[in-house]
Amino acid sequence: MGELVQELADRIVADNPDLSEVTLVGIRSRGSHLARRIAERILKSVGQTVSVGILDITLYRDDLRARIDQPELVRTEIPGPVEGRNIILVDDVLFTGRTIRAALDGIMDLGRARKIQLAVLVDRGHRELPIRANYTGKYIRTTLDQTVRVRFAEEGDEDGVLVREIRTP
Numbered sequence: 001m002g003e004l005v006q007e008l009a010d011r012i013v014a015d016n017p018d019l020s021e022v023t024l025v026g027i028r029s030r031g032s033h034l035a036r037r038i039a040e041r042i043l044k045s046v047g048q049t050v051s052v053g054i055l056d057i058t059l060y061r062d063d064l065r066a067r068i069d070q071p072e073l074v075r076t077e078i079p080g081p082v083e084g085r086n087i088i089l090v091d092d093v094l095f096t097g098r099t100i101r102a103a104l105d106g107i108m109d110l111g112r113a114r115k116i117q118l119a120v121l122v123d124r125g126h127r128e129l130p131i132r133a134n135y136t137g138k139y140i141r142t143t144l145d146q147t148v149r150v151r152f153a154e155e156g157d158e159d160g161v162l163v164r165e166i167r168t169p
Contacts (some may be wrong), residue, residue, distance in 0.1 A: 007137060027055055036061070054078075087113040097130070122140050126144060
């Protein structure tokens with residue numbers, strides 16, 4: 001996974017010459033782990049610190065009512081104003097696009113960013129909304145009968161990407 005994170009960091013640096021205007025915003029929780037790792041790689045590669053924030057999209061999800069009676073909210077932590085910044089949303093897996101749509105709504109409620117980009121570790125296809133990542137670590141072809149899970153050491157797992165068949169009862 002380290003090579004994919006480095007590739008994402010390198011492409012972000014190449015496309016954003018003024019990193020002082022960039023804020024990486026990880027979608028809680030795996031996206032936040034990935035955003036921190038990208039920022040660490042950028043610091044090691046070019047010696048420049050990139051701001052990192054965390055976005056909780058719970059209240060922006062379009063499936064909230066069907067999933068939970070009482071949503072558990074976790075804080076959104078964005079360093080400084082969104083206004084005029086280049087925001088790079090970061091998530092582990094891009095699938096239908098609905099999570100990213102919710103994240104876009106959340107960012108726009110915080111202010112008018114100059115530009116919003118998207119970085120994902122894995123794109124597995126099957127979009128339901130017209131959303132595409134600017135930076136993708138790896139494309140993995142999947143079926144709708146499969147799931148993709150990215151595991152992070154920060155969550156007590158061994159780093160890795162797992163593709164599994166969905167078990168039906």
